[in-house]
Amino acid sequence: MNLSPAVSPSLAWHSLDLLWQGDQHDVRHGLPHSILPPPWQILILGDGSPTRHLQLLTGEKTEVDVIDMAPVGPRDDGAPPQIDTVPSPHLRRQVWLRTQSGQRLAYAVSWWDASHVDEYLQNRNLPIWDSLSRLHTELYRDIQAIYCGHNRALADAFDQEGPFWGRHYLFWHDRKPLTLIYEIFSPYLSRYLGELPRAKF
Numbered sequence: 001m002n003l004s005p006a007v008s009p010s011l012a013w014h015s016l017d018l019l020w021q022g023d024q025h026d027v028r029h030g031l032p033h034s035i036l037p038p039p040w041q042i043l044i045l046g047d048g049s050p051t052r053h054l055q056l057l058t059g060e061k062t063e064v065d066v067i068d069m070a071p072v073g074p075r076d077d078g079a080p081p082q083i084d085t086v087p088s089p090h091l092r093r094q095v096w097l098r099t100q101s102g103q104r105l106a107y108a109v110s111w112w113d114a115s116h117v118d119e120y121l122q123n124r125n126l127p128i129w130d131s132l133s134r135l136h137t138e139l140y141r142d143i144q145a146i147y148c149g150h151n152r153a154l155a156d157a158f159d160q161e162g163p164f165w166g167r168h169y170l171f172w173h174d175r176k177p178l179t180l181i182y183e184i185f186s187p188y189l190s191r192y193l194g195e196l197p198r199a200k201f
Contacts, residue, residue: 012072012077012078012092013077013078013092013094013109013182014094014107014109014151014153014154014184015078015151015182016147016148016149016150016151016154016164016166016184017149017150017151018147018148018149019148019149019150019163019199019201020147020148020149020199020201021145021146021147021148022145022146022147023145024143024144024145026146027045027143027144027145027146027167030045034197035197035199035200036165036196036197037193037194037195037196037197039192039193039194040165040189040193040194040196043185043189043193044146044165044166044167044185045143045146045167047140047141047143048141050097050106050183050185051097054097054099054105054106054189057189057192057193058099058103058105058192060099060100060101061099061100062097062098062099062105063097063098063099063100064095064096064097064098065095065096065098066093066094066095067094067095067096068092068093068094069091069092069093069094070091070092071089071090071091071092071114072089072090072091072092072111073088073089073090077090077092077111079111079180079182080144080145080168080180080182082144082168082170082177082180083111083180085170085177085180086111086112086113086170086177086178086179086180087113087115087116088113088114089113089114089115090111090112090113090114091111091112091113091114091117092109092110092111092112093109093110093111093112093117094107094108094109095107095108095109096157103188104157104158104159104186104188105185105186105188105189106183106184106185106186107154107157107158107183107184108181108182108183108184109181109182110179110180110181110182111179111180112178112179140171140172140173141169141170141171142169142170142171142172143167143168143169144167144168144169144170145167145168146165146166146167147164147165147166147167147168147184148163148164148165148166148199148201149162149163149164149166150162150163150164151164151184154184158186158187158188159188160186160187160188161187162187163199164184164185164186164187165184165185165196166182166183166184166185167182167183168180168181168182168183169181
């Protein structure tokens with residue numbers, strides 16, 4: 001398996017070429033089980049920690065490979081529109097979430113207030129949830145949208161063909177947006193969550 005970073009210098013981050021996008025109504029009410037089976041809905045539409053869920057599914061510690069941390073200034077960076085709620089200038093962080101043995105399970109990109117990121121990510125190689133839990137930071141995960149789509153670079157990095165499912169959400173702390181996170185999950189998780197139906201949109 002290729003465990004190299006897999007981010008092209010010409011591509012800032014990996015967004016999906018969408019087959020379908022769901023809004024907050026879909027997040028609240030869920031999708032037909034014929035489109036997204038219940039175990040997958042718990043992972044993607046639930047408000048729990050994906051790091052913790054992945055560890056419980058695989059029986060291995062979930063580890064982080066940091067691909068990139070870079071300032072992006074005041075521009076929107078092609079991020080979901082909720083980036084406007086996170087104070088700028090922004091710092092973008094990209095990671096792979098993987099098992100201890102090296103299997104990539106998810107890709108995540110997050111945008112932070114660059115002037116405060118060090119307060120919350122004191123160890124930048126830890127999963128975000130681990131970092132914030134150690135600080136006893138109270139959080140609310142506010143899922144804004146869910147996605148199904150393709151991305152060639154992610155297919156190569158996961159060693160899995162799409163389509164891929166993902167989401168983006170805001171972390172709120174003290175009634176203020178702390179970070180915006182965009183996550184894509186590998187179809188490899190089908191061995192724990194059941195096969196995904198062929199996407200028909």
